[in-house]
Amino acid sequence: MTTTEVSVISSAQPQAGSRPPEARPKATNSLVAVLALAGIVVSLMQTIMIPLVPELPRLLHASASDATWAITATLLAGAVATPVMGRLGDMYGKRRMLLVSLLLLVAGSVVAALSDGPAPMVAGRTLQGLAAGVIPLGISIMRDELPAERLGSAIALMGASLGIGGALGLPAAAFLAERVDWHVLFWVSGGMGALATAFVLVLVPESAVRSGGRFDLVGALGLSAALVCLLLAISKGATWGWGSARTLGLIGASVVVLGLWGRWELRTREPLVDLRTTVRRQVLLTNIASAVFGFAMFAMSLVLPQVLQLPESTGYGLGASLLTVGLVMGPSGLVMMAVAPLSARISRTRGPKVTLMTGAVVVAAGYLLSIVLMSAIWQLVLVSAVTGAGIGLAYGAMPALIMAAVPVSETAAANSFNTLTRAIGTSAASAVAGVVLAQMTTGFGPLTVPSQNGFRTVMAIGAGAALMAFVIAFFLPGRGAAAQARDRPAPEAAPTPEPAGS
Structure with missing residues (x-):
């Protein structure tokens, strides 16, 4: 699909607040509540690990360096998934990608809840990290579906949901970690993810605003490689040494790959990120x-x-x-x-x-x-x-x-x-x-x-x-x-x- 075709489709779609009153969603409050809940669930997924961090080596029967990959893997997966899910949402439907993200969170929670070693825990946390695009997808759905007078407060609530979930989830996670088996934290995360998924299926409509086109696989791979190199160097630099060959090599690789990625994005007609x-x-x-x-x-x-x-x-x-x-x-x-x-x-x-x-x-x-x-x-x-x-x-x-x-x-x-x-x-x-x-x-x-x-x-x-x-x-x-x-x-x-x- 060309840029001109996308512009025609976009101009034909309703803007937030431009719909006639009878066409506006009847369940505006439910829509906002469900999307905010989804954002809070993603934040809770990140928060539940905080009480476990000091005990991870013992709980997973692993060295401290191996256990920290349960944290690093989520960071890397989230960095890769966020721009990819956003672009796929614009192309194929934001609600669809929101559901995919929530299902990945549920799957990751179940894998982590069943784990007793570093490998399955890292796998589960990676799947959970792939849900990081929930909040930007939710904000985009709000833009498509809400009337103008509700959009500002709804976006503010959705934008703050990451902090809300983290702040409210930490005392709950700490309480559970001190009194029950640590696997329960992940079962709770999975259960809340399943609940949010069900609410999205029932109460969130699929937007008609789509760009279509072909997915930029080369751009997605290039950006993912650059981000993984950069964030891996940042997160592991203190352990490896900021002047070590491994850290400096990853930073250098991220710069080179990012430059090549930018050149590709400027030359392709349907880029992952419109620079x-x-x-x-x-x-x-x-x-x-x-x-x-x-x-x-x-x-x-x-x-x-x-x-x-x-x-x-x-x-x-x-x-x-x-x-x-x-x-x-x-x-x-x-x-x-x-x-x-x-x-x-x-x-x-x-x-x-x-x-x-x-x-x-x-x-x-x-x-x-x-x-x-x-x-x-x-x-x-x-x-x-x-x-x-x-x-x-x-x-x-x-x-x-x-x-x-x-x-x-x-x-x-x-x-x-x-x-x-x-x-x-x-x-x-x-x-x-x-x-x-x-x-x-x-x-x-x-x-x-x-x-x-x-x-x-x-x-x-x-x-x-x-x-x-x-x-x-x-x-x-x-x-x-x-x-x-x-x-x-x-x-x-x-x-x-x-x-x-x-």
Whole structure:
């Protein structure tokens, strides 16, 4: 299918809020609730591993390095699946790909629940990671199906569902991990995934907005290879050594493959990622801001649990249990849910650019608070809530910014790519914070633990990253300019050379 044909199909499809009242979905509330539930289930899938991480080598009868692949495999699978599922959703149906993603999550949960060794656990976690595209697919379905007056708040809620599921799921996962067999965590994950799948089958319609065309298999393989090399180097760099040949080789390979991939995407007529769209000012700056914001938001998830769990004898640890950690982090999820309507209201009246900038400032304020308020549980609850409010505001704005600048036929692919940039930022933050905390340590008996100044430094870096996201968002165009850029036809791709002799 040519670009012209896609444009004709897209122009013929209804935009959100353009349908006559009688054609709007009758079960709008059910649709939003089901899609938000699907997003929360995916987040829970990631959260349930947190209580198990220290015990994985013992539980799986494996070395520490082998056991960590249960975490790394999910990261790599999610990075690969997110852009692929987004493009397939645009081509063949977003609901269809949403169902495929949820079924992969259920299958992975069952495999992990039946595992007692590293190989089946890694296989199960890989299948679970392939469900990472659920949230961008859900946001894209909302754009196709919801009336304009409901779209903003629904997108804000869906965007925040990742944080909501993580914050609310951690105390539940910790409670279960302390009282039942650890396999139950995966049975619960699988059961909730099956429930979400059933609700999607019954209550979510299939959108008629599709681009059609041929799937860019070469582009998918190229991007997957580049992402795997990059994220593997980031996630394993501290273990292998940042200057080791293996780490540097993977980073170099990712750069080379990414360059070749970009050249292919610009030359093929039906690319996996339309780079001509991604370099539009609003899309490009939003993706950069998302990566920086993803870097910023990880500081809270890394620092607060460690400060809470370190022994009181260190002088700054609070000696709390994992269940208490979950209860401290929980309010951030509730706040994210509470600010979703506020995020939508600011976006509607002032534009999503202002919402993103506001969210970045609030996150920076929460991190700066933590530098001086780190000595009591109530202080960390306050930090968690303030930071959660900023994340909720920003997460509601990012999809709105993307969708305001891309054609309706590219919604899922564009949202998926934005989610991917945020994940890359989060992975980079993990590596940077790990280096800082490894260098800034203090002796505690026979052990060496991160120092209080190390934790403060990580939070200060997070605050600086949030303020950097604010600056990037400041240069986003206004709503009128974004709409004009979205509606401007993209230049035709260069024809793909025919094989010799054809």
